[in-house]
Amino acid sequence: MEKHSFEFKLQAQDGKARAGILKTPHGPIHTPVFMPVGTLASVKSLTPEDLEEIGAEIILGNTYHLYLRPGPDLIAQFQGLHRFMHWNKPILTDSGGYQIYSLAHHRKISEEGATFRSHIDGSLHFLTPEKVISIQETIGADIIMCFDECPPYPVDYKYAEKSLDLTLRWARRCKEAHHRKDQALFGIVQGSFFPDLRRRSAEALLEMDFDGYAIGGLSVGEPKEMMWEAIEISNEVLPPHQPRYAMGIGLPEDIVECVWRGVDMFDCVVPTRHARTGxxxxxxxxxxxxxxxxxxxxxxxxxxxxxxxxxxxxxxxxxxxxxxxxxxxxxxxxxxxxxxxxxxxxxxxxxxxxxxxxxxxxxxxxxxxxxxxxxxxxxxxx
Ligand SMILES: [Zn+2]
Structure with missing residues (x-):
């Protein structure tokens, strides 16, 4: 990584699996790492002190949710999410692409951006890659993500290819719109479950030179073998000296399998959601x-x-x-x-x-x- 506050050091490899340290402005992250999900600026029912005691080194916030409630203006008043929620360690925000696909109503994707209605009150919103980056700059997480389109599963090749090309154009716009030097920006590999599209996606992002890479569009109802294949293909292309993040994964056995295949970072609502259902x-x-x-x-x-x-x-x-x-x-x-x-x-x-x-x-x-x-x-x- 070029930015001096960020550095990813590989410490050891065992087969394809990797152990490393990711340095951020809010402290180091030892990988492979699990990031508890704090959707609305709270890891449900736990205090930041609980999370520190448990040993969490980074948590995740959801841009879609934080944009709707409490909104970027209030977070700006507190100079960012760290101070607003009293968490002084690293934070990662996703871009909201997945939530627009999975939660929002009446969404319409165009070249310019995504129009959708809030799942809370039906209000109409329009997000562009530039606006999503600006919101994430306001939230102030250490690691932020490109705005992407998450195709449903299953999807035909033509749709997947069109969606991927749009996501790549949006990635370029995100990169150009991002100015904060104290934030790392990750690209997101898409391409559904078509090996050539996954490969093309990873190669194109690599050329744009992001600080790290996420593998998106996984765990959307596909058989496990297809998920492993998508991970393996992406990791074949992604550079060894940069962090890799499998978004939304997963159950303990899924994490073991992804680590085995060379993934460094994970997030999932599974531990807190399952806790609430016993x-x-x-x-x-x-x-x-x-x-x-x-x-x-x-x-x-x-x-x-x-x-x-x-x-x-x-x-x-x-x-x-x-x-x-x-x-x-x-x-x-x-x-x-x-x-x-x-x-x-x-x-x-x-x-x-x-x-x-x-x-x-x-x-x-x-x-x-x-x-x-x-x-x-x-x-x-x-
Ligand atoms: Zn216990």
């Missing part, structure tokens, strides 16, 4: 806390977990909180689940640094299958 991630697979068999269970969620929740609370208590819809249930469940994801990344990083990722991956699957055998009748929620 699915807790453990070293032996997902545990559904509402199950009657936990009603008198004095053990922690996961005996292998060192988190605050597992050190102090029983499954019986957590089940009671969940069944009675006590607010503390959401907080404790979210704390544990975010800890699980951050700790999984620590273990993956350690395995890469010591050259034993293959063994880690094997053991990970052996353990994950334990609860499925024990719990096959209830675990339908994942």
């Amino acid at each position: 699915t807790l991630f453990t070293s032996f697979g997902p545990l559904v806390i509402r199950h009657a068999k936990y009603a008198k269970d004095e053990r922690p969620i996961d005996e292998n977990c060192q988190c605050y929740v597992c050190r102090h609370y029983s499954r019986a208590y957590l089940r009671h909180l969940f069944m009675t819809k006590e607010l503390l249930a959401y907080r404790l469940n979210s704390y544990h689940n975010i800890y699980y994801f951050i700790n999984l990344m620590r273990q993956l990083r350690e395995a890469i640094l010591t050259g034993c990722l293959a063994q880690f991956r094997k053991t990970f699957y052996e353990r994950q299958n334990q609860i499925k055998e024990e719990n096959h009748d209830v675990d339908e929620s994942i």
